[in-house]
Amino acid sequence: MKITILDDYQNVIKELKCFDLLKEQLVQIRHHTEKNPEKLAEQLQDTDILVLTRERTKIDDRLLSLLPNLKLISQTGKISNHLNISDCTKHKVLVSEGIGSPIAPAELTWALLMNTVRQLPQAIEAMKAGKWQINIGNTVYEKTIGIWGYGKIGQLIAQYAKVFGANVIIWGSEKSRAKALADGFSTTNSKEVFFKTADIITIHLRLTKDTLGIIRETDLMRMKENSILINTARAELIEKGALVHCLKKGRPSFAGLDVYEEEPIYNRDNELLKMPQVICTPHLGYVERNSYERYFGKAFENALNYINGHPTNIVNKEIL
Structure with missing residues (x-):
């Protein structure tokens, strides 16, 4: 055969x-x-x-x-x-x-999160161009990290965040939130509070007919000033076109992305690749x-x- x-x-x-x-x-x-x-x-x-x-x-x-x-x-x-x-x-x-x-996707998520928070890729590229200290990033310590989806990957991310001294809040199904509470993490009583509260939000949902476009433009616009969105799950979890539109309005202020509405991306003029506040990796979550x-x-x-x-x-x- x-x-x-x-x-x-x-x-x-x-x-x-x-x-x-x-x-x-x-x-x-x-x-x-x-x-x-x-x-x-x-x-x-x-x-x-x-x-x-x-x-x-x-x-x-x-x-x-x-x-x-x-x-x-x-x-x-x-x-x-x-x-x-x-x-x-x-x-x-x-x-x-x-x-x-869940190991490789969780590690990639954390690496992307850290690079987005600290703005390391931008500093590296500037140094290669002969510049020195062109930006100032931030730390994870004492930030509130919101994790939507408390499955195997979400659970690892929560433990990573705990080690780094961040606060963790979980949003997801009732079962997920009950599991998070049992593990010693906080939850919120609504999606609206989740998006308003977190400094950093990372998405860990499976894409199904029920989760397609589950993150709406209105959700993203509730995020804080200087907030960060990390998506290593699926781009289709976010309402089509909403992320680019909201990034232009500063909500979220930064993003770290490993997944896209159309893959693979070979067009260097892709709008997300042109945004200085966005760090992109080519769907490397499981690629290890x-x-x-x-x-x-x-x-x-x-x-x-x-x-x-x-x-x-x-x-x-x-x-x-």
């Missing part, structure tokens, strides 16, 4: 130790994301097993209808909105789910060597198990 791995931006998958699992297999690796379903289907006509790099390519009815030979999709990490399970089931394509880890070994290792195992006749971690078992 032919295995195709999509969206290896950095050309690193062949260097992973876990790639040895596929040494006896026929493997094709694609390095550039193709968003046009017809053009992508042309590249995948003889593919039996598709290995996805997280959520970089959308899999839906239109694409699947053009891939009659496809038998299995092996997902790196957990399945999200990029992959329509109902469409896969309709076209008799099995889907196997991988495993995830140990995470890649973990994510792709499980995805490759699931592919091999299918080839060997005993599929594992299948989501749509009804078509087995």
Whole structure:
């Protein structure tokens, strides 16, 4: 069977130790994301097993209808909105789910938060240009960090903040807030108070039909002067176009972003990249060597198990 791995931006998958699992297999690796379903289907006509790099390519009815030979999709990490399970089931394509880890995304979030608070990238770039001490940042100590979403990543961020001497407030579901209180952190009684109170807000929600656009322009405009928004979750959690509009009005005053409404971004004139108060990273949350070994290792195992006749971690078992 032919295995195709999509969206290896950095050309690193062949260097992973876990790639040895596929040494006896026929493997094709694609390095550039193709968003046009017809053009992508042309590249995948003889593919039996598709290995996805997280959520970089959308899999839906239109694409699947053009891939009659496809038998299995092996997902790196957990399945999200990029992959329509109902469409896969309709076209008799099995889907196997991988495993995830909160560690790399949490560390990236904290690094982005610290760089945004202290304004380090701007100082570094100025120094490279022959300038000295062009700005003045701030500290995390005694700031109030608002965390929306108290899952595995949010819980790690709360502990990081505690170590740095920051105050923590949690917003989210009733269950999340109850868990936060049990862990010794504060919560607020409304979303409005959450946005008005926090000096720094970091978002850690899963993107679902219920959370799409859940952060409104009115929420952002409630943020304090000199406030900071960090988003390493999903750009679509924020009302479309609202963040750019509010940044221009100074609410929030600064932002650290790892996710965007359209990815990847190759246009150097992208509006967010032009804003001096915004620090951008190219969706690096899970992009780290140990995470890649973990994510792709499980995805490759699931592919091999299918080839060997005993599929594992299948989501749509009804078509087995």
